[in-house]
Amino acid sequence: MGILVDRHTRVMTQGITGKTAQFHTRACRDYAFGQDAFVAGVNPRRAGEAFDGIPIYATVVEAKTQTGANASVIYVPPAAAAAAIVEAVEAELDLVICITDGIPVRDMIEVREEMRRRQSRTLLVGPNCPGVITPDEIKIGIMPGHIHRRGAVGVVSRSGTLTYEAVAQLTELGIGQSTAVGIGGDPVGGLSHSDVLRLFNDDPLTEAVVMIGEIGGRDEELAAEWAREHMQKPIVGFIAGVTAPPGRRMGHAGAIVSGGQGTAEAKLAVLEACGIRTTRNPSAIGALLREVL
Numbered sequence: 001m002g003i004l005v006d007r008h009t010r011v012m013t014q015g016i017t018g019k020t021a022q023f024h025t026r027a028c029r030d031y032a033f034g035q036d037a038f039v040a041g042v043n044p045r046r047a048g049e050a051f052d053g054i055p056i057y058a059t060v061v062e063a064k065t066q067t068g069a070n071a072s073v074i075y076v077p078p079a080a081a082a083a084a085i086v087e088a089v090e091a092e093l094d095l096v097i098c099i100t101d102g103i104p105v106r107d108m109i110e111v112r113e114e115m116r117r118r119q120s121r122t123l124l125v126g127p128n129c130p131g132v133i134t135p136d137e138i139k140i141g142i143m144p145g146h147i148h149r150r151g152a153v154g155v156v157s158r159s160g161t162l163t164y165e166a167v168a169q170l171t172e173l174g175i176g177q178s179t180a181v182g183i184g185g186d187p188v189g190g191l192s193h194s195d196v197l198r199l200f201n202d203d204p205l206t207e208a209v210v211m212i213g214e215i216g217g218r219d220e221e222l223a224a225e226w227a228r229e230h231m232q233k234p235i236v237g238f239i240a241g242v243t244a245p246p247g248r249r250m251g252h253a254g255a256i257v258s259g260g261q262g263t264a265e266a267k268l269a270v271l272e273a274c275g276i277r278t279t280r281n282p283s284a285i286g287a288l289l290r291e292v293l
Helices: 019-029 060-067 078-090 105-118 160-172 193-202 219-230 264-273 282-292
Strands: 011-014 038-042 054-057 071-074 095-098 123-125 131-134 138-141 150-157 177-182 208-214 235-240
Touching (some): 011 019, 019 038, 038 060, 071 078, 071 138, 095 131, 160 177, 160 208, 160 282, 177 193, 193 208, 193 219, 208 282, 219 235, 235 264
Parallel strands (some): 011 038, 011 071, 038 054, 071 095, 150 177, 150 208, 208 235
Antiparallel strands (some): 131 138, 131 177
């Protein structure tokens, strides 16, 4: 089962005619139940064509109407990606996963305000994220499917590569995952750590959670404070960027320490004060989770 996506999810790829989109759409379609899951592509200039048997439509609304798609994955280039998100929101899809990196912050602020204005029910993951996978059912995004294994541990992370690292450690230890969610590391985005923790807390098949964060912002602290009051399942945490110098962006656009706030040590202190077991060694995430379980 898992959260957000499962074998019943029906997906369209916005920007399906791009090289990256085609590579990953093919890989996702070949994973588990993907042959049934990936039902449409969107490109207004290539409507009426097809990619490997997947029909291409001019608009998200048309793709939804013709195929029953309820989710979208976006590989549209940065300059047009925000508009692609808004189009999916206007079509009232259940879920939008935006892989695109480099979307201007101002564009994403406008997307956020438009979603609030509409009181949108659409859930947005990303941008600048690896996507979402429910192992042995469906993967939507760019993560390597072979490292995942079905199980009962949820994973939520701002970092794509650290998501893969944590999942690989869990799988090697024989610990499967319910769903792994890469929320992305941009300063303005969709689902937060807190949002995903709520979903895992409500999921009867998730028994524990690995939460991976980065320097910058307060997302991880807010999630830890929420978990202290509401989470009924154990969490282990890791924060990347312990050695990051203040004022310098490290990797993601949102990973910057400013004014002494958002440091890894400060975040780790809050997580630990809220009862979350943490490690400062990324290679020990899996072992810590096994110890907690």
